[in-house]
Amino acid sequence: MIGDLTMKHRTFIVTLALALTQGSAWAQMSHNHASEAACETTELRCASKVTPAFGADGTLWLTWMAGGQVSVASSKDGGRTLSSPAQVTQGKPNLDWGPDARPKIGVDRKGGIAVAFSTFRDKAFNGEVFYSRSTDGGATFAAPRPITDNAESQRFEAVGFDPDGNLFAAWLDKRNRVPLQQAGTKYDGAALFFASSKDGGATYSQAAMAADNTCECCRLGLAFDPSGHPVVAFRNIFDGGTRDHAVVTFADQKTPGEVHRVSVDDWQVAACPHQGPSLSVAADGTYHVVWYTNGKVRKGLFYAQSRDGGKTFSQPMPIGRSDRNPSRPYVMAGPRSTEIVWKEFDGEKTSVSLVTSTDAGRTWSQPRVVAATSDSSDHPLLVSNGRQTYLSWMTKADGYHLQPIEGEP
Amino acid sequence: MKRMTFVAMLLLAGLYATFAAEPSKLKPFERGSWQRLLKAHSGRPTLIHFWGVTCGPCKVELPELGDFMKRNPSVDVVTIDADLVPNSDTAVLSMLEGAGLSAAENWMFDDGFPERLRYEIDTAWQGDIPRTILISRKGEMATIEGSAEPAMLQKWSDAQTIAAR
Numbered sequence: 001m002i003g004d005l006t007m008k009h010r011t012f013i014v015t016l017a018l019a020l021t022q023g024s025a026w027a028q029m030s031h032n033h034a035s036e037a038a039c040e041t042t043e044l045r046c047a048s049k050v051t052p053a054f055g056a057d058g059t060l061w062l063t064w065m066a067g068g069q070v071s072v073a074s075s076k077d078g079g080r081t082l083s084s085p086a087q088v089t090q091g092k093p094n095l096d097w098g099p100d101a102r103p104k105i106g107v108d109r110k111g112g113i114a115v116a117f118s119t120f121r122d123k124a125f126n127g128e129v130f131y132s133r134s135t136d137g138g139a140t141f142a143a144p145r146p147i148t149d150n151a152e153s154q155r156f157e158a159v160g161f162d163p164d165g166n167l168f169a170a171w172l173d174k175r176n177r178v179p180l181q182q183a184g185t186k187y188d189g190a191a192l193f194f195a196s197s198k199d200g201g202a203t204y205s206q207a208a209m210a211a212d213n214t215c216e217c218c219r220l221g222l223a224f225d226p227s228g229h230p231v232v233a234f235r236n237i238f239d240g241g242t243r244d245h246a247v248v249t250f251a252d253q254k255t256p257g258e259v260h261r262v263s264v265d266d267w268q269v270a271a272c273p274h275q276g277p278s279l280s281v282a283a284d285g286t287y288h289v290v291w292y293t294n295g296k297v298r299k300g301l302f303y304a305q306s307r308d309g310g311k312t313f314s315q316p317m318p319i320g321r322s323d324r325n326p327s328r329p330y331v332m333a334g335p336r337s338t339e340i341v342w343k344e345f346d347g348e349k350t351s352v353s354l355v356t357s358t359d360a361g362r363t364w365s366q367p368r369v370v371a372a373t374s375d376s377s378d379h380p381l382l383v384s385n386g387r388q389t390y391l392s393w394m395t396k397a398d399g400y401h402l403q404p405i406e407g408e409p
Numbered sequence: 410m411k412r413m414t415f416v417a418m419l420l421l422a423g424l425y426a427t428f429a430a431e432p433s434k435l436k437p438f439e440r441g442s443w444q445r446l447l448k449a450h451s452g453r454p455t456l457i458h459f460w461g462v463t464c465g466p467c468k469v470e471l472p473e474l475g476d477f478m479k480r481n482p483s484v485d486v487v488t489i490d491a492d493l494v495p496n497s498d499t500a501v502l503s504m505l506e507g508a509g510l511s512a513a514e515n516w517m518f519d520d521g522f523p524e525r526l527r528y529e530i531d532t533a534w535q536g537d538i539p540r541t542i543l544i545s546r547k548g549e550m551a552t553i554e555g556s557a558e559p560a561m562l563q564k565w566s567d568a569q570t571i572a573a574r
Contacts, residue, residue, distance in 0.1 A: 036521050099493045099536075123500075125463055269555045270466040271537050274493050292535065294554065299533070325528060327535055345524045347532075376522040396521070 036376050038396045042067035044082060049102040049378050050394040052402070054385040056109045060402065061138065063088070063105040063115055064394070065095055070103045070117050074138055078390075079402035088132050088141040094120045096127050096155055099274040100219040102378075104159045106167065106201075113138050114167055114201035116147065116159045127155035129171050133201040147195060148207040150175045154193070156276070158222035158232070159201075167197040168230045168253055169204065170220055176212055189237045190216035194230070196253035210248050210256035213237045217272035221279030221289065225249065231310060233262065233279035233289050241268050245277050245291045247310040262304055263316045265295030275327065282333035285309065286360050290319065290329035290340055301326045301342055305361040320344055320353060320367070332382035333360075334389040339405060341370070341380045341391055349373060352380045352393060354405055370405055373398050434511075435498055437519035438489055443529045446487065446516075452546055454569035455485040456562065459540040461492025462500045466556045467539045473559045475509030481566045483573075486510070490517040491527070493536050545569060 039046035047064035054060055060075045062082070070093075073085040088103075089095070096118040103117040113134040118127045130144035148154060153174040161167055170192060177187035192211040195204040214236050221233035229250050236246035236259065245262040262277075277291040287306040293299065302316035320326025324344035331340045338357045343350050351372040356365045371380075371393055378394035382405075393401045436442075446457075458474055460467040478486040488510060490501050496517065505511055520526050527534045531552065534540070541553040543565050551565075 097494055269537065271539060271555050272464060273535070273537050275535065294535070294537065323532055325524070325532055325535065345528055347525065347528050350524065376524070 042069045052383040052392040053105045055107040063103040106161045108161045108165045112200040116157045118155045126153035129154040129157045158220040162228040167201045170194040188213045215243045218276030221277045223281040233277040249310045265293035266297045267293045267295035278330040280331045280333040288331045290331045301329045328379040436516045438516040455544040457487045457542040459491045462496040470556045471508035486513040
């Protein structure tokens, strides 16, 4: 009798325990994490991060992070209607939710689709970069595979197809800390690593290093120069602690060139800015770079250009209203003009501002607000189909935006 | 019955310690919290430290602040978890405890739109941490971006004591 009662009581206690545990887990998850997104399922409207790319046939491809998964879908009508999404990840991947992390997508001329994303390996935020591809028009994706077999930490990947259809990938890699830590020495930041794929992302070459001791928590900017050479912009660590920006141009997909400094901002900071640059190379070979700094020399968002293949850069031009917390700049050199977008915040709403240059970045229009939202939002991105540049922006309150902006007065 | 009650209490106590007690120790930092915090500490020298579980330099600085608090009982020490990525209450509390800061006034950002929380504190702040704000008795505010030097903090605290005499 007592035994029976005890059993019943125990069942009740176990139920209560489960209820409390689940409640607590939910409360922790939702603390400031889940609320970044509008909902918890894998649909586009629930996404916290969305990345676009156009195919050669004008189809818009989107990859996004929602409901803990990476998905892909396409649109033939500028984002108004979407194809049935294909899920790239399965199970419960612990996707990298760093402020500058997002899934990446590239589409080759034959319609092959390459995707890359990163996950956390452990509670110390060590990452792992995975890649996948679709050869059936985005209907299905291959099971994601690690881009390198190194087991340290890889994050902030960037991928793109060069004009010949070769796939290039770069990321921030912490493998070099191992020998230093074993010797009892401190290792600064991460290293810029790269690999390439000649088969559309089915397999990648052995990873190699382009630069050591870079900043470890900021997105990379990747573009191709008119000859098809990869160019990467990144936040570097100069002189042991100055987190200013740099550019490296590759001689080919295997050979990184010299690292050149974009600007001496003198941001000496023992912190992670979580805000990386954006890079676009125009058809005339001009490099356009935008970035954020909080250095001794200058603070805020800046733009500079290089007309000598990334060796020297123009005097940085400030972007945005300093009293509106300008952030997350993005630049795109389109066929007729070059655009820069960024976020501003007025205490209540976030707006996306735009400036345009029709003379390859020598002079710029007055800023104009092109979109706004009253809740949290992804970084504003620009995407071009070769004829028109679009703003691609995911917002929690108003969903996904794709709006044409190039050439507007 | 006694035994059952005991089992229940034991289990509940365990659960309480594991889950229920922890979130209650962190104050949710919401819209308006900043002004309320400033008002509550008005007239007292106050050190407000912004940090996060995922921030490397914060791991080094947090125990230094724990030492500072021990040595400077006349300064109100406030911590605000403002990580750019989500932190669990458990991880935050465990780091605070390890640093000797359990007794400080500990907050955590609680808004899916953290820009508006940062904007109330400093319109120019992009969210980089660590970050420390020192407020004197008279309300003069100084912001330190990145890690703060313990010697500098001590100098500031000593100056507050002298000013009070």
